[in-house]
Amino acid sequence: MAAMAVALRGLGGRFRWRTQAVAGGGRGAARGAAAGQRDYDLLVIGGGSGGLACAKEAAQLGRKVAVVDYVEPSPQGTRWGLGGTCVNVGCIPKKLMHQAALLGGLIQDAPHYGWEVAQPVPHDWRKMAEAVQNHVKSLNWGHRVQLQDRKVKYFNIKASFVDEHTVCGVAKGGKEILLSADHIIIATGGRPRYPTHIEGALEYGITSDDIFWLKESPGKTLVVGASYVALECAGFLTGIGLDTTVMIRSIPLRGFDQQMSSMVIEHMASHGTQFLRGCAPSRVRKLPDGHLQVTWEDCTTGKEDTGTFDTVLWAIGRVPDTRSLNLEKAGVDTSPDTQKILVDSREGTSVPHIYAIGDVVEGRPELTPTAIMAGRLLVQRLFGGSSDLMDYDNVPTTVFTPLEYGCVGLSEEEAVARHGQEHVEVYHAHYKPLEFTVAGRDASQCYVKMVCLREPPQLVLGLHFLGPNAGEVTQGFALGIKCGASYAQVMRTVGIHPTCSEEVVKLRISKRSGLDPTVTGC
């Protein structure tokens, strides 16, 4: 693979002019964008985490770069600035709203620790939303300044391919512009899926594209879906005191470890989020008083039921933003099932000089840091003489539900599927964070498990951590797993006392032993 990458770099790098001359003479003549005359060395379509990382990296390597970005307003009319999903309608606002909800919990803890705060403390959505939105806007601005500083040309236009080297962009006012480039990277990401077959879904429902930009509190909310987006949103809405229900048709957090997933749900349920399991919505109607009446079906009994809500939030998955790109004009192949772009291990599409990274790509983890790293490595291969490929194994992630869930590596079921039950050893513990004791919090779902190979030295395959600050806890261990850590090595690591993360280095009880995994005392 490395050899192949080197060979390709040779074509794109050292012999760039010659190969382009051939390509230009052959096919690129239509728009006059022949070799050496194209507008840019690199054109990036999509100004999200991955796209911007590519653009900045290429500019740093001295290339002439343009980024085109355009946010199609959501069906509810929400739109935002530069930076993509993560910054505007993803990680950033959700973690801030999660933090708002956590602070609500801390306010309840405070009296136990001697702070005289009269309870209950009300929450003002408008104030939070404004603060979050202002921060996001400052980030939008920051991204634009960064592009400017690095002399990356930025176009706020909606792009579609004209041919394999040329893209047509339409600006807000309808003005068209043609851009040509030697290399093109598609990084348009994805948008929430609407269940368009459900009556009223599109008219009355919102998605994660809208929730963070609401000026007024969503009020009593029905969240439909069991993705991490659904659970995170339901979690913070509950946390800031809203009546929140989650409707799940089948399993929560598909693709994640199922024991952990069910504990996440258990924790949410015991903290006020209501769940409608095994149910699927069939229609949404607006009542004369403005409330939304949702009708759903219990999938096992077939019985219908209804409920009224102020807001219905669809979080049933995401679709790639590829439809308006006219990919067929350039000859870029997509998956017929998912419409995602098909790429090889060097992020190359079916067209040699067109690449794709981030959520728009088939089979990649939909995570900001993955897109950023993949983008940077791609550009380093294109323009920096590197041959390093992106390693998509052991990507750590964290679900910011009220009790956070951090994981890296294989889930227990995946480990068993790959290695067989008899070759897998799972060490686990129920623990109580020290801060929970004085606050009188329930720690039933604070749990950690490490999935290892059973044969010495018991290579660590996966780590799963449910508890406060799971993201912070997981990051370092992700490094350990990357280093090929064994169970023995993790156990030889001295703990940091008193923290939650020390529970990981104190895991002694295997599931196989059947012993009680509850941690007692120090």
Add this chain to the structure above:
Amino acid sequence: VEQSPPQSPGPGKAGDAPNRRSGHVRGARVLSPPGRRARLSSPGPSSSSEAREELRRRLRGLIERSRVMIFSKSYCPHSTRVKELFSSLGVECNVLELDQVDDGAKVQEVLSEITNQKTVPNVFVNKVHVGGCDQTFQAYQSGLLQKLLQEDSAYDYDLIIVGGGSGGLSCAKEAAILGKKVMVLDFVVPSPQGTSWGLGGTCVNVGCIPKKLMHQAALLGQALCDSRKFGWEYNQQVKHNWETMTKAIQNHISSLNWGYRLSLREKAVAYVNSYGEFVEHHKIKATNKKGQETYYTAAQFVIATGERPRYLGIQGDKEYCITSDDLFSLPYCPGKTLVVGASYVALECAGFLAGFGLDVTVMVRSILLRGFDQEMAEKVGSYMEQHGVKFLRKFIPVMIQQLEKGSPGKLKVLAKSTEGTETIEGVYNTVLLAIGRDSCTRKMGLEKIGVKINEKSGKIPVNDVEQTSVPYVYAVGDVSEGKPELTPVAIQSGKLLARRLFGASLEKCDYINVPTTVFTPLEYGCCGLAEEKAIEVYKKENLEIYHTLFWPLEWTVAGRENNTCYAKIICNKLDHDRVIGFHILGPNAGEVTQGFAAAMKCGLTKQLLDDTIGIHPTCGEVFTTLEITKSSGLDITQKGCG
């Protein structure tokens, strides 16, 4: 002696196996060469390691079955002397002449693993490792040898542990699990202010546990401020009630004390709330609160008595000052407080007291957090200063006077400059001394059985199997010399000691790359070497230091300061840019540091950091995108956003 962070030993040679530090552990695997995505080669016990295991069992058997076992070489004059000694005592010995058996060299290797002694003769009496020729003769002269020879499990206990703290309890429980008859002696001598507490030692009663809870209380004060920015609405004036907090914390501690007693009982460990003092070999006197004395004997002993706060030795200090022994159960709010000292205890206490809104001053003789990375220490201090803690640098108190009695009263402190003749005076409600800790080793009869202590520090020198100068006496935790003073270290070393003594294990406690965290208002987590130590050991030109300032996402909306949190790693250029020092100043530093410490155990390199994907948005992810080297001199401040 103030706490020092863990430190690595001397420099490693370039090209050493990445996990060379774990070479003593059975089945230790070898990592593939450092660099990208290292994966271990497939394991599987080799026949040589099996053979070694078999040899080890054979030697154990010899040692356990023989009243006297001598590993000797037929031509060695020292071995001959020892043999003659036992023969003169009329004692029959089992002798293995290493030069006359085929696997003599192997035996010697395994012996050195078991005993940490490479030479012959290597003498065991009734399973106790006595040592070489000199030690055997010393033991003979002190009467110990005769005592050991008499021993036919005529002792009351297999193991008596003096000190019921983290290290002692873990050792006791492990030994009991291995079927031994174990006793724990624990007695808390009240502080000069009369504070005393239950079972569990410093960490549980007057250390980690209450301090982290008070730290959490202070963090909650900050969270309350933040929460308004996140939309929570309540009365601006929030007061802190010391009594409510302290009562809640003390309740939690009582439940832990109770839990320890219960778990000792469950494991059939005898617990005696008495003060232990050695009276002769293998015999200890236990004195209870009422002054009643009881005598117990045991085959082996572990000293785990820990340390207590030091006093200044100036007029008024013991009468009027408190220490960390008193603070956490103080029945009244300390009010305006002077903290004397710059240890992590001093800074942590000053930090949370200021967090409750108290007027706090720290008096520092010389530097902050001695032994820790000084750049980090100064940043810890300056954050505290920005958040209302006052620092009086280069002063030491010379006299404490009481102006008014009360809860709290009023104290006048006279201090003088360490540099000139300047003196200053201040009035405080409370003076908290946190100038270091002294080992509890001087009043326990150690001299009666010949256990050597460092006369200056009071600490007990031990070898790498925690053995003192007297073969059957061991020491773990804060009393042992040159070891990190940390609860998890004591727990680990106590447990491993019990397994070596009674479980035929060979695993030694690994004191390398021990991570720790200082719970100051802005937490500081570290693992490995401080920058100055790294420079001293490896030379500046062989190091590359990567660093950055960062702004936690949660701080942005809260309107907290940018360019304050800081991350730094120190890499050894001669060894594949291996990470030899890890430092982070920021929220949840402890939670962040732990995993990186595990990664450092596995030979973490800069390349691996770069190859690892971050978890977004967290603070920990900052280590996966470190680009700026200190040597480049480039600006690391974060401008605006993103």
